[in-house]
Amino acid sequence: MSRLLHLNVNILNAGVFGGSWRFPGTDGAASYSIEHYTSIAKKAEEAKLDAVFLADGPVLDPGIEHRTGNNLEPTTVLARVAAQTERVGLIATLSSSYNDPAELARRLGDLDHVTGGRFGWNVVTTAGPIAAANFGRDGEPEHGLRYRRAAEFVEQVVAxxxxxTDFVSPQGRPVVVQAGGSSDGKRLASRVGEVIFSAEQDIDRARAFRDELRAGAAEFGRNPDEIVVLPGLSTVLGSTEAEARERRELLDELLPDAYARSRLAGQLGFSLDGLDDDAPIPPELLVEPDAAGGSQTFYRVVRNLIDSENPTLRQLLKKLSGGGGHRIVVGTPEQVADDVERWFRAGAADGFNVMPDVLPSGFDDFADHLVPELRRRGLFRTDYDGTTLRDHLGLGLPPVPTGVWERGPLEAAR
Structure with a gap:
């Protein structure tokens, strides 16, 4: 196989699991210090990962009552990370719903220039009434409206x-990253996305998702080979399978139950109060994915789990472990490498957006033990071939997108 895996690490506060901040030996408040991010980024660069990634939302999530959160603005963090690294890519999440395109274009364009072409922008439409209230609005904009705004927003920023002509980046312009699981999201991803995050749990669905995006890109006149699809992957590693499973069981025990229930209720769009823990979710409460509010991507993930496995509420809460819906793989480095290789060779992924169970210890295990195993199999680079994020990803510079969606005044979608 001539192509190689692409790997990002998502520096998600203390780790993707809802109880990660309570894991023995972990500083639960580390995500509020800049050293947390810089040290993980340095480790990612030593491991030759494509990029570090910061998720974000313009809101103080009420879940802070039960777990630590991401509360440092991502471009501020990554500017500091850039000063302490040389090659690793830097991907920041910034909302198209609650930013100004001219200001954001300048901020990210300048960061791309000063970092030597290492920046990427993860475009999100920011679902949820909490963020809307934070900006003085009565409720979140309708799903399709958010994506129409996002399409025009991206056009303006990329243009x-x-x-x-001044302060031009060595990579031409930042890489556009997008996570498109809904019908609207997949259309936007096919038109403007260069790196696409996904949350698929099943290898066949993941392969179909990647094929659909590549076909959509071709319909827009784009080269399908210049789209990099990275499903989310949560890893729980141990030196033996038993050790890894014990680690996962401890993380499940440490998960605050109130947080897990609140998270799942937000994904499903209804309260779990009064539901039987030992019975499946009542089917009459579930809507079709395209009719769901909030994040349709994660609604689809949870809905697919319910439809395929018919778990009880208790089983569903444990399977998700407060992590949001990304796939969790538990085992030795060799076992997890088997899973990664299977997805990669099956055409279900071009790599993974890695979300270690606990930070920094889970990422140390990933970088020190799983990455060398992937190299041994000829699946991952031994050194960087270039200096920019586009170099790492093997991406050229696509044409400036125009006419992504039915055009309309940007202000109307605010």
Whole structure:
């Protein structure tokens, strides 16, 4: 196989699991210090990962009552990370719903220039009434409206980057990253996304998702080979299978039950109060994915789990472990490498957006033990071939997107 895996690490506060901040030996408040991010980024660069990634939302999540959160603005964090690294890519999440395109284009364009072409922008439409209230609104905009705004927003930002004559980036312009699980999201991803995050749990669904995006890109006149699809992957590693399973069981025990229930209720769009823990979710409460509010991507993931496995509420809470719905793989480095290789060779992924169970210890295990195993199999680089994020990803510079969606005044979608 000539192509190689692409790997990002998602520096998600203390780790993807809801109880990760309570794991023995973990500093539960570390995510509020800049050293937490810089040290993980340095480790990622030593391991030759494509990029570090920061998720974000313009809101103080009420879940902070039960777990630590991401509360440092991502471009601020990554500017500091950039000063302490040289090659690893830097991907920041910024909302198209609650930012100004001209200001964001300048901020990210400047960061791309000063970092030597290492920046990527993860475009999100920011679901949820809590964020809307934070900006003085009565409720979140309708799903389709958020994506129409996002499409026009991306056009304006990318056009502004393309027009720059001063402070031009060595990679031309930042890489556009997008997570498109809904019908609207997949259309936007096919048109403007260069790196696509997904939350697929099943290898066949993941392969179909990747094929659909590549076909959609071709319909827009794009080269399908210049789309990198990275499913989320939560890893729980141990030196033996038993050790890894014990680690997962401890993380499940440490998960605050109130947090797990609140998280699942938010994904499903209804309260879990009064439901029987030892019975499946009542089917009459479930809507079709395209009719769901909030994040349709994660609603689809949870709905697919319910439809395929018919778990009880208790089983569903344990399977998700407060992690949001990304696939969890538990085992030795060799066993997890088997899983990674199977998905990669099956065409279900171009790599993974890695979300270690606990930070930093889970990522140390990943970098020190899983990455060398992937190299031994000829699946991952031994060194960087270039200096920019586009170099790491094998991406050229696509045309500036125009006419992504039915055009309309950007203000109307605010």
């Amino acid at each position: 502004a980057w393309a027009e720059r």
